[in-house]
Amino acid sequence: MAPGTARTPLSSHRLIAAAVDLADEAGIDAVSMRALAQRLGVVPMALYKHVASKDVLLDGMVDLVLAEVEAPDPALDWRAAVRARVLGARRAVLRHPWARRAIESRTHRTAVVLAHMDAVARHFLDGGFSPDLTHHVMHALGNRIWGFSPELFEEGPAGDAPAPDPEQQAAVARELAQRFPGILAIATAATGGDLSSVGQGCDEQFEFEFALDLLLDGAERLQRSGWASTAHP
Amino acid sequence: MAPGTARTPLSSHRLIAAAVDLADEAGIDAVSMRALAQRLGVVPMALYKHVASKDVLLDGMVDLVLAEVEAPDPALDWRAAVRARVLGARRAVLRHPWARRAIESRTHRTAVVLAHMDAVARHFLDGGFSPDLTHHVMHALGNRIWGFSPELFEEGPAGDAPAPDPEQQAAVARELAQRFPGILAIATAATGGDLSSVGQGCDEQFEFEFALDLLLDGAERLQRSGWASTAHP
DNA sequence: ACGCTAGGCGTACGCTGTACACCTCGTCAA
DNA sequence: TTGACGAGGTGTACAGCGTACGCCTAGCGT
Structure with missing residues (x-):
């Protein structure tokens, strides 16, 4: 930081708020002490003058929510x-x-x-x-x-190709019907009988x-x- | 390993079983690829010939349970x-x-x-x-x-001193009664009105x-x- | 004027998962 | 018998993590 430009001083609250912003933007896994420090224009260890550990930082984030x-x-x-x-x-x-x-x-x-x-x-x-x-x-x-x-059917990042191949999808459905008919039944119930959108969640x-x-x-x-x-x- | 002593070959199943044993003994956090490898008398990277990643190892452990x-x-x-x-x-x-x-x-x-x-x-x-x-x-x-x-009142390792100080404990109870009377009420209900064992779980x-x-x-x-x-x- | 301290900096340690290259066997075809 | 091949164990290395410890400096109270 250039001399003369006084930086807004850190504080436990500013730090936690920044962590929440970071998590909102990039997910909780992106919240590391290093990343958070960088976002605040500060060296990682500086954070420890305001929060005792990453655990209490997370506590603070939950409190803020x-x-x-x-x-x-x-x-x-x-x-x-x-x-x-x-x-x-x-x-x-x-x-x-x-x-x-x-x-x-x-x-x-x-x-x-x-x-x-x-x-x-x-x-x-x-x-x-x-x-x-x-x-x-x-x-x-x-x-x-x-x-x-409690998440039962949570999907992952859901970033996969949405319908890679109708043929292959049919094969999956067939397999599902044979091995897990119960799951098939409740999954199709959720989508109004539309087999093609089974993985869509509800x-x-x-x-x-x-x-x-x-x-x-x-x-x-x-x-x-x-x-x-x-x-x- | 001494020459001549043929080692039972690794396998995905043996590996997962060992991981389960390790977790049973030392907790899930103790299950690292390095620790698991050491327990099997093998170098960490050897495990990757049998499981694609730690994630699928954990999948396997859950399956075994x-x-x-x-x-x-x-x-x-x-x-x-x-x-x-x-x-x-x-x-x-x-x-x-x-x-x-x-x-x-x-x-x-x-x-x-x-x-x-x-x-x-x-x-x-x-x-x-x-x-x-x-x-x-x-x-x-x-x-x-x-x-x-879904764990609501889960306690930590529960390894703290069980009753550090009756005086201090009374202070905690007073504070609890003032700030969180609802929690106090249901906590004492769980222990039959015994204030001293409030933190005990139910x-x-x-x-x-x-x-x-x-x-x-x-x-x-x-x-x-x-x-x-x-x-x- | 002086010392204290709050707060930021730098270095370093031990840990994690795992990519990549290598090497060494046992097996099987020619 | 030989030679290739692949399965499986090894070693080194990298990037990332949380954080312990010591230093250094600016501002403040006495």
């Missing part, structure tokens, strides 16, 4: 509130596609993470759920409280809300029936 | 069959604690992986579920078909079966009511 989720209207009943908060988290996570993997990889629970979990738990408690039932229901929701579902948003509602339905039913854990202390 | 799950009695009805198969997968995964992370990290679906998914799907289809409903229910189950739940097996049954209940209800996706093509 979670800070984007807006709180639901307090007038909503428990079910609408949970739904709103979770779908809000989903919107935030979808804005940062790397966030899913980042959240899953975190081992420490930061205050921001705890705050989100706490908020969800309180929706249930305020709605009349027992702490016990709330606990189990939170477990049942699992990662879904962050707005994403409406993730629909699947997410379907599963979320299924779980909330079940929770509601248990709560109404005065569920209490029996086999469990 | 999945090969351990036993098929359920064909006489069972759909619900018992799904339950049995999933809990069978769970037993296999629990025998290899690294398998959870390994499965989540896989991006390719091997034949063995597809076979498991296919088997689960067929339980539903054979039970009278429409392909459509089966599809959504499979999504709702998500990673749970592998026998583990009965994972119970939580897993609770969530599984919640989902299967919901699925059953939808199937009985002749559910068909409406808003969805």
Whole structure:
């Protein structure tokens, strides 16, 4: 840097924000201490004056994403509130596609993470759920409280040739039909019977809300029936 | 190696089995190509004559774990069959604690992986579920078909000092009560009101079966009511 | 005026996956 | 019997990673 041009000083916050930008642009794998330092016009080791390790950097990135989720209207009943908060988290996570993997990889629970979990738990408690039932229901929701579902059919970068060869594709379909008829059936169901677009994936948003509602339905039913854990202390 | 002592030749299978052993003993992070090669008395690059990359090695490891799950009695009805198969997968995964992370990290679906998914799907289809409903229910189950739940409260290596200081612990509890009352409530519910063992985690097996049954209940209800996706093509 | 310290710099270490060239066997055809 | 060939083990090397450690300098408080 040329002398005389004072550089905006680094800070933990600026650093984390830059990391989020970098991840948004180039994916989470592109976020290395070296790459991040270069983007900030600084030597790699300079970063360590502001974050203790890459792990806490990632913690900070997750916090920043979670800070984007807006709180639901307090007038909503428990079910609408949970739904709103979770779908809000989903919107935030979808804005940062790397966030899913980042959240899953975190081992420490930061205050921001705890705050989100706490908020969800309180929706249930305020709605009349027992702490016990709330606990189990939170477990049942699992990662879904962050707005994403455990990815079952996730595709890779999806950058392959889309339809390399109809002949070959037919062969794949035949093989699939013979060896995995169940998968074929549900895959074609997803595409309305169109065999040619089987690998296309499905409406993730629909699947997410379907599963979320299924779980909330079940929770509601248990709560109404005065569920209490029996086999469990 | 001393001359004259013929070494059992490497093979893709032997290699994968050794990797599984290594992961069982030392964790998945200890499975590096170098460490694996050393364990086999061979130079790292020798492994690449039998596996194309570390990724396909991991695929193979997952396949080997999945090969351990036993098929359920064909006489069972759909619900018992799904339950049995999933809990069978769970037993296999629990025998290899690294398998959870390994499965989540896989991006390719091997034949063995597809076979498991296919088997689960067929339980539903054979039970009278429409392909459509089966599809959504499979999504709702998500990673749970592998026998583990999306980890919400997972603890780290749990090797820290168990109770460093009662005074300090009380401070933590006070802080928790103020900032995250919801979490405190459900955490104490899990331990029967025992504040001192809050960080201890809970009965994972119970939580897993609770969530599984919640989902299967919901699925059953939808199937009985002749559910068909409406808003969805 | 002086020393302290926050913060940026440079070097270096040990680790990772793996590309590439080589070398050495066992097998099989001529 | 010989000669080619391919499977499989070896060695070296590269680029990248996180980060420990020491130095150096500008700004600030006393």
